[in-house]
Structure formats: structure tokens, C-alpha cells
Amino acid sequence: MLNNDLRVFTGNANPELARKICEELGITLGQALVSTFSDGEIRVEIGENVRGRDVFLIQPTSPPVNQHLMELLIMIDAVKRASARRITAVIPYFGYARQDRKVAPRVPISAKLVADLLTTAGADRILTMDLHVGQIQGFFDIPVDNLYGSPVMIPYIHENFKNDLVIVSPDAGGVARARAYAKRLGASLGLIDKRRDAPGKAKAMHLIGDVLGKDVVIMDDIVDTGGTLAEAAKVILGHGALSVNACCTHAVLSGPAVSRISESALKNLVVTDTIRLSDAAQKCPKIVQLSVARTFARAILNIHREESISSLFEIHF
Numbered sequence: 001m002l003n004n005d006l007r008v009f010t011g012n013a014n015p016e017l018a019r020k021i022c023e024e025l026g027i028t029l030g031q032a033l034v035s036t037f038s039d040g041e042i043r044v045e046i047g048e049n050v051r052g053r054d055v056f057l058i059q060p061t062s063p064p065v066n067q068h069l070m071e072l073l074i075m076i077d078a079v080k081r082a083s084a085r086r087i088t089a090v091i092p093y094f095g096y097a098r099q100d101r102k103v104a105p106r107v108p109i110s111a112k113l114v115a116d117l118l119t120t121a122g123a124d125r126i127l128t129m130d131l132h133v134g135q136i137q138g139f140f141d142i143p144v145d146n147l148y149g150s151p152v153m154i155p156y157i158h159e160n161f162k163n164d165l166v167i168v169s170p171d172a173g174g175v176a177r178a179r180a181y182a183k184r185l186g187a188s189l190g191l192i193d194k195r196r197d198a199p200g201k202a203k204a205m206h207l208i209g210d211v212l213g214k215d216v217v218i219m220d221d222i223v224d225t226g227g228t229l230a231e232a233a234k235v236i237l238g239h240g241a242l243s244v245n246a247c248c249t250h251a252v253l254s255g256p257a258v259s260r261i262s263e264s265a266l267k268n269l270v271v272t273d274t275i276r277l278s279d280a281a282q283k284c285p286k287i288v289q290l291s292v293a294r295t296f297a298r299a300i301l302n303i304h305r306e307e308s309i310s311s312l313f314e315i316h317f
Contacts, residue, residue: 005085006304007050010034011059011071014276017092017293018058024297034071042067044074046082054304055084056127058296061095061114062275063254069095069114073121080122088125088303089118090296092274093250097132098222115139127299129274129292130221130249133173147299149221149249149272151315152290154184156270157217157247164214166190166241168207170232178219184315190216192232205235212240223248223269226257230264243267251275251287258284 009030010018022029031047057079059072072089079087099110118126119142126140129147137144157165168190169178175191182189190209216236223229223246233244244266251271253261258280261269270288271277281287295312302309 005053006056006300007048007053007084008056008058008300009046009075009079010057011068011075013060013062013068013071014058014092014273016276017060017273017291017296020273020291020293021058021297021300024294025301032075034075042070042074044071044078046075046078049082050079051083052085054086054088055079056088056090056300056304058090058092060091060093060274062093062250063252065095069117073117076118076121076123086124087122088127088300089123090127090300092129092292092296093252094128094131094136097136100133100136111136112139125303127296127303129272129296132221145299145303145309147292147295147309147312149274149292150181150184151295151312152272152292153247153249153270154181154315156290157181157185161215161217161245163242164188166209166211166214166216168192168209168211168216168218168232168236170194170218170220170228174220177221181217181219187217188214190236192218192235194228194232207235207239211236214241216241216244218244218246220246220248222250222252223261223271224252224257225255226253226260226264229266229269230260233265237265245270247271249274251277251281251289253278253281257281258287261286 007030009032011034033045035043037043057075061069096110096114126144130149131146165187167178167182167187169175170192171194193206229246236244245268247270249272272290272292299309
């Protein structure tokens, strides 16, 4: 049984996921007004008592990133000033995660700045999924639980790809993730040697690994403009693969991404609902969306009960 001091609220980034999570928990989504004043300033009003409650605020910082981030910060401040006992920011997709280090002189580490903003606003805990790099957890001085999309993705891959399978990382940074998937699925491992010419633009140069006569799944955490996946699929098919699919946890799908995916050699792109899909993405026949609502609901329940969440990393198929 749930204690009656659990409250779940959401901003405007992904209310559909929040409602699914509440359905899994068997509770009603909390009442909160999150809108804007006429001058564009964000207006937040929590519509029920949260004094002494365990509050979870569900808000991925997906595009428009700054709008959704400010909504989350102001919601945190609102429930803190309303005397919530504990505030957990549930951020299924953590924006700014790709700005996690200095890659050139005189550039910021924006992921650290966002971590500081969340902590200063009053968050007591962070719950997220598939951080771009795990080291971001160290940017926080509060507990961070980083869930994985693999308990949802791996059973899907196991069920839908029965032939000789190769898991391919689209760049060197994702090799550890691809290796973990390959090991769990008993598949081979491949790597795309990628050269990035400018932010948001990439060109796949060379394939490392044997894909001849095999089905290939490209594994990544984020699909943004879709350029990397489209180019990688072309290279992989050029090396004799039977088919090329992709699995990415976070479907940012900005700019020309949907059209690129539609026109690419990819058979399917499998994503989760950490980010709400645009109308165009929902209509794209190549994009398949899986829900992570149950995973987040179980994590919220265990955090609320002060229980371990390590069981959420177990995969069954």
C-alpha cells in the first residue's frame, strides 16, 4: 500500500508519461497549474496541500529545453515554499548532458550548471534515465538515481530480432553501452568510426566489425538530428548487412530528424517515451515507441518506501 503522503506533479514537457506513471502507481496525478503570463514569464500554482509530503516532480528537460527547465525549477521552488518534506526531480531526459566537459577554450560545462540550479532550487534527489555520461551524477551533491532503458529495450530486441545479430555503437563513446547490450543478447559487437565536422553534423567514416549477412541494431542513448544514424545505416548496409535498425532511449528528433529517418536505410527506429514525440514523429511508420512508465513508477515507489531500486536493473525475457 502507498502512504497517503506521496504526491506526483508534472509540468508541460511530458504529461502523458506522468499520467502513465500515476496509472502504474494507482494514484491520481497532482493538480498543478503550469502556464505563462502574458509577458512569457512562467506561472506555477500547486493546487493541493503538499506540507510534509513526499513530492515527485516529473519533467524531462526536452525541447524547448530552457522553457521546460525553468518550469521544473519554479515547480521545485513552489513545493519547497509549501513545506514539502522531500522533493525528487524526476527528469526522464536530462538536457544539457552533452555539455559535460570543456572541449575547447572558454566554453562552459553547462551540465554542471544545471545540476547546481536544481540543487539550489531545492531538489533533494534526482531520478533520471540513461544519462549521456554517468559521470554527471558526480556534478550533484544530492543523491542521483540513473535508471536504464535496457530492461525495456533488450526484451524488445530479443523478441523481434531472431537472426544472427550485431550490436553497433555509432561512435567510440557508446562502446560500453553497446557491449553491455551485446553481452546480454549474446550478439556480436561493432563500431562506427565517426568524424564530427560541426555540432549536430556527423559523417560515419568506417565500420569496425563483421556485419555480412547479419541483422544489425545501432545502439545509442540519444537521437537528435538523425544524421549519425542515417549515415551509419548507409555504411553498414554497404558492408553487406541484411537489415539495419536503431534503438535510442531519448528521441530528441530536432530539425530535419524525422524526414532523415523516413528517408534513411533504417528499417525501424525504436525509442522510449522519456520525451514526448512530435506529431510528425508519431506519424512516421519507422518510429516505434516503448514506454518506461512502469520502470519509473517502480523507482518512485521504492524511493518513497525507502527501499532499494537495484531490482530495476534486472532484465527478464
